[in-house]
Amino acid sequence: MRDSATVIFEAPDAVSRLRYWLPVLVLGILACAGDYQQSTLHPASDFAGRLDHLFRGIFWWALGVFVLVEGALLVAIIRFRRRPGGDQPRQVHGHTALEIGWTIAPALILVFIAVPTIRAIFASTGAATPGALRVEVVGHQWWWEFRYPELGITTANELHVPVSRPVALEMQTADVIHSFWVPRLAGKRDVIAGRVNRLAFTADSVGTFLGQCAEYCGESHANMRMRVMVDTDSGFAAWVDRQTAEPPSPDSGSLAFQGRDVFGRSACIGCHMLDGVPVARAQVGPNLSRVGGRATIAGGLFPNDTEHLRRWIANAPAMKPGALMPQMDLAAEDLDAIVAYLQSMK
């Protein structure tokens, strides 16, 4: 049997070569597709802009070094190649000027790279500007909690911030190390037990920015995603108003009304906080007080619609490997009622 490697060498005609290079080419071209939601190359904040600037600067230095070194190598290979009957080229030992030159040049290049790098590091970890919006970020296996201490809001997986206003994140973990990464807004920042890490940025455009946990943290690490919704000032104010208003109260007799009742006497209250249900004060899972207003559930993994909500509440681990919300044995009508109630809480 001939293996594919020998075929390349036996039949080096254009067609069979193409067969091997085509997939590589297609992959390469796919990598250039435009709409990357998690690209560091499309910064949308001061912090991400600074990183992008740094990256581009270092890229040009590296390109210059590459061209110079490879060029010198090519010249040497061609000019001093062995020729039939040719003499040996002149042998050089201990050329002081050359050695000083190639020590100082890289050192200088490193200085040009180090100065802006160190400045960017200090700028991104420094104290937040006064007047910044403070948000406490808590990483959990496998979802993100966002608390606004000055506004009295706690939510999950979807961080709302106003555009053009500095945001100061104070970051912790409830369990293992996670890493907060929303590439278009900021560089990665680990959350580590026993300490508070900080991250400050000012978003410069309105929109939804995707991010995810960037430090392996267990079974559903890949399913620990998040969104940052950068709102206009009035959009943010409206969101804050909805989060802090009195919890909506379902009409008596409605399905949602029934759902509130079921929720209040189910295991849910052992893990969840829900403003409309006074006995639900636990903080093991996400705060569900305004869960109906979120676009996604379960670490940004599923759209927040009836079907997904229903399947999630019935059996979360079946949808998200290792999910720390157990399978719930609810009667179908109780499940429908809870879903209706949660959806009304927005």
Ligand code: HEC
């Ligand atoms: C043992 C604790 C526990 C119990 C009991 C529990 N949950 Fe959860 N719940 C969690 C955890 C943990 C998560 C986050 C899981 C994840 O995203 O990985 C969660 C997530 C959720 C979410 C998604 C919220 C979001 O914004 O992503 C909903 C909705 C939910 N639970 C509803 C319920 C309901 C309704 C019940 C009762 C029938 C219930 N839970 C019982 C722990 C629990």
Ligand SMILES: [Cu+2]
């Ligand atoms: Cu994680």
